Amino acid sequence: MKLKDVGEFGFIDRIKDDALIRKYMGLVGIGDDCAVFKVDEGKSILLTTDMLLERVHFLREVMTPHQIGYKALAVNLSDIAASGGLPREAFVSIAVPEDLSLEELLEIYQGMKDLARKFDVNITGGDTTTSLQDLVINIALTGEIDEDLILYRSGAKAGDLICVTDNLGDSAAGLDLILNHRKEMHNYPQLIKQHFMPIPHVEQGRAISRSKMATSMMDISDGLASDIRHISKASKLGAVLYEERFPHSEEFQKYLAELKPDYLKTAIGVGEDYCLLLTVPQKNFADLKKNLNELGHQLYNVGEMTEGEDIYIISKKGEKSILTLSGWDQFKEH
Amino acid sequence: MKLKDVGEFGFIDRIKDDALIRKYMGLVGIGDDCAVFKVDEGKSILLTTDMLLERVHFLREVMTPHQIGYKALAVNLSDIAASGGLPREAFVSIAVPEDLSLEELLEIYQGMKDLARKFDVNITGGDTTTSLQDLVINIALTGEIDEDLILYRSGAKAGDLICVTDNLGDSAAGLDLILNHRKEMHNYPQLIKQHFMPIPHVEQGRAISRSKMATSMMDISDGLASDIRHISKASKLGAVLYEERFPHSEEFQKYLAELKPDYLKTAIGVGEDYCLLLTVPQKNFADLKKNLNELGHQLYNVGEMTEGEDIYIISKKGEKSILTLSGWDQFKEH
Numbered sequence: 001m002k003l004k005d006v007g008e009f010g011f012i013d014r015i016k017d018d019a020l021i022r023k024y025m026g027l028v029g030i031g032d033d034c035a036v037f038k039v040d041e042g043k044s045i046l047l048t049t050d051m052l053l054e055r056v057h058f059l060r061e062v063m064t065p066h067q068i069g070y071k072a073l074a075v076n077l078s079d080i081a082a083s084g085g086l087p088r089e090a091f092v093s094i095a096v097p098e099d100l101s102l103e104e105l106l107e108i109y110q111g112m113k114d115l116a117r118k119f120d121v122n123i124t125g126g127d128t129t130t131s132l133q134d135l136v137i138n139i140a141l142t143g144e145i146d147e148d149l150i151l152y153r154s155g156a157k158a159g160d161l162i163c164v165t166d167n168l169g170d171s172a173a174g175l176d177l178i179l180n181h182r183k184e185m186h187n188y189p190q191l192i193k194q195h196f197m198p199i200p201h202v203e204q205g206r207a208i209s210r211s212k213m214a215t216s217m218m219d220i221s222d223g224l225a226s227d228i229r230h231i232s233k234a235s236k237l238g239a240v241l242y243e244e245r246f247p248h249s250e251e252f253q254k255y256l257a258e259l260k261p262d263y264l265k266t267a268i269g270v271g272e273d274y275c276l277l278l279t280v281p282q283k284n285f286a287d288l289k290k291n292l293n294e295l296g297h298q299l300y301n302v303g304e305m306t307e308g309e310d311i312y313i314i315s316k317k318g319e320k321s322i323l324t325l326s327g328w329d330q331f332k333e334h
Numbered sequence: 335m336k337l338k339d340v341g342e343f344g345f346i347d348r349i350k351d352d353a354l355i356r357k358y359m360g361l362v363g364i365g366d367d368c369a370v371f372k373v374d375e376g377k378s379i380l381l382t383t384d385m386l387l388e389r390v391h392f393l394r395e396v397m398t399p400h401q402i403g404y405k406a407l408a409v410n411l412s413d414i415a416a417s418g419g420l421p422r423e424a425f426v427s428i429a430v431p432e433d434l435s436l437e438e439l440l441e442i443y444q445g446m447k448d449l450a451r452k453f454d455v456n457i458t459g460g461d462t463t464t465s466l467q468d469l470v471i472n473i474a475l476t477g478e479i480d481e482d483l484i485l486y487r488s489g490a491k492a493g494d495l496i497c498v499t500d501n502l503g504d505s506a507a508g509l510d511l512i513l514n515h516r517k518e519m520h521n522y523p524q525l526i527k528q529h530f531m532p533i534p535h536v537e538q539g540r541a542i543s544r545s546k547m548a549t550s551m552m553d554i555s556d557g558l559a560s561d562i563r564h565i566s567k568a569s570k571l572g573a574v575l576y577e578e579r580f581p582h583s584e585e586f587q588k589y590l591a592e593l594k595p596d597y598l599k600t601a602i603g604v605g606e607d608y609c610l611l612l613t614v615p616q617k618n619f620a621d622l623k624k625n626l627n628e629l630g631h632q633l634y635n636v637g638e639m640t641e642g643e644d645i646y647i648i649s650k651k652g653e654k655s656i657l658t659l660s661g662w663d664q665f666k667e668h
Binding site for chain 1: 459
């Protein structure tokens, strides 16, 4: 069945179910011109928006519709996590090509809803339109946070430790397997899963912001090598990264040994880790790590902020060099 | 110059100027993971989102980049107007094809900024990505409103007058001229302008919601014939429209006389009027009309809500028939 068989409004009727998983304060969600929401007193509202296009951000022939929907919401949840916020209302705009069936479209929404439920997020509204070629999904997601707990990119101080909340490179390795080593994919289920269905670090972000032990935070979408530059620039500092401290999963180690990719590019140059990158004063590191460990989460120190503006990397052999790898800037040709 | 020559972050630096036209409460706009905003106590937040795709919603060969940016924001402002709200923060996601120059891209933003300034709206954040073919723009726009002033689609009562705040069909006529009568376009500047650069009825929406004299409201995007069905369905009522009451501009009358289009389809079947459609108890009509006239705005009565669920139209000859024209449902084949 095609979208045109039920029409836009028939479609909206079908996705309404389970879209609101929290009681909606008696106000109106999907179906009116605007969604309306209230926030508790003293809360600030966060809003993030991310657009995913077929053939640019995902390939329909290698991802299931459920995974596409899941990931479209996951990358937005990761942005709310990066500010330390509590994700709340998702607004989904989707442009639907002719060859996508209604069943596939509903599966995309099911992928979003399954993830939304885990994080107590409503799918509150959006827009549905046709596309002449590619599937396009844009999600605008709101979050709530106490204003004094928001973590920006600009708060880092010289001497602060640069930390991440997960292993690096799994998603990039997964992507490499999908694109270049399909016959090997079945040997690396965790790398593939990390690429298709990353778990946004919302709990970690909330715990970190509430602890007040970090000075800046963001999520790793473009790779550590690129994203650390945002904190450096916003905080007017340099940074030094230690290659030997980069945390990696067992599967990633196996992938390195067997497929011998460009190590630095895969570990910190491609991104889509969707874990958190934060700076922590040295005196707070042990306490924050313990705090996260008690919640079942991780904290790894991979470098430190410095005076100046350059980003250095210390290789495993101890050689110091300027980190010229610029990560994955979507537009810039390297 | 192309987007890739400056990169995503170089581009963001260039659009930051003038993006925030209101003082931003000291919080962070373009450039962090999330935008943060606060609202005054007692206010509810509205959020609307609309996605526009090249070749589906606009043609790059007939619209200037400035017009494309303007219109992308205008349709969202119209949704906030439809709830009676005050538009506040715009989040722009854009997918940029290779053949769009940086200059054109900046012109798109200039079109948004020029309209944003008129309505005191900030461009607060967004997402920028590449597209392999079509230009795609999604805007998520927030608004503020006192909760007790929000007008939904569901508040109409039987006997309420159905009203619109502008002439009908000008935009549809403009589109017909652009697509089918390009040599005649110069004779109809107002129709063309109404199609490319509609003025969202934000002032009217605010005045109507504050007056508390209307029972339901929405904006006309798909055409009166289609949009009245949303109010009917949400309010569980029928409606009757009077063809002879439909307000039209002088240029529209001239277009009818000279180009002899399908009248009903053009007047109420295509849409993109972006004026407001509202229901008003009969006792309030004269006062509300006077109220709007004093602000330089219009109010026209085009029909009334009835018991039942059918939508009827009374022709100029006085013949009553079920209105089968379903307006422009993007997906459904008529």
